[in-house]
Amino acid sequence: MTAIVSVEKLTKQYDGGVHALKDVDLEIREGEILALLGPNGAGKTTLIECICGITSISSGHVRVGGHDNVTDYRAARSQIGLVPQEVNLEPFETVWNTVRFSRGLFGKSGGDDHLESVLKQLSLWDKKDSQTRALSGGMKRRVLIAKALSHEPKVLFLDEPTAGVDVGLRKEMWNTVADLRDHGVTVILTTHYIEEAEAMADRIGVISKGEIKLVRDKDALMSELGRKLFIIELAEPATQIPEALQPFDLALQADGAEMVYTYDTTGDGTGITRLMTALSGTGLKVRDVRTEQSSLEDIFVGLVEGEGRS
């Protein structure tokens, strides 16, 4: 694994005493999409701003592409593209001039080929001569991404890319980000939306009260959560699991009124047919059956319990 960003024991205490980040360790892999999920005030923006060098760090180290973002600030910063939460475009400027200007801010001249390929990749090439005020909301957000990619960074940060946008635009943004990843861009995004992390990320990091609670491959997390409960409500409560049902490892709940079978949705078969066949031979009468599933939301809520709303 190559780490493009490496965060070591990062602490941030704002003037006034807020301890926004506590001993954060994080490695971001080249080519991945990492979603940082956390409730309001968890420290997501502070973490991004510390990595990007916008906010000073209190202690610890951040390296971007091997460059320390304090002692080697310019080199570290040049590797980063940052897409802010707010759309902050010059309304009367053309798309082309907007991205050229951003590139110039990093002291880079030329690069028209790069800018052309970025605009094409983001489906903005036919809008290059349009003023930004004439663009749709989705296009404006894509211009922000084009600006952030104008100086050829290695890693792109998106701070809540879909905050306050409608469902259609949100899906459009998900597709754009997936496409960027397919073109080799490393993406770190922050979000409140669990379904957004689920839709886009290769890995998910959960941050709460300034601490990273967990960083896991999404697929591993999902397969862990892929467990489902098949609940059999009995007409008469049972005092024990009948011998014939022992292989199914059932649990009794609700004072024996329910038998619970846990199965893995990612496996080949659920085993429910075999269970029901075995059940019919026991003489137990079934009132009803239902299924329940644990979700990423359950885990998330468990991890950040007691904090602001997500």
Ligand SMILES: Nc1ncnc2c1ncn2[C@@H]1O[C@H](COP(=O)(O)OP(=O)(O)OP(=O)(O)O)[C@@H](O)[C@H]1O
């Ligand atoms: N400039 C600042 N000065 C003092 N405290 C700050 C400053 N910026 C953020 N904080 C505090 O640091 C903590 C983390 O805030 P941060 O904005 O990083 O969280 P967040 O996870 O991005 O939240 P949100 O999802 O609401 O944007 C909060 O308690 C916040 O009030």
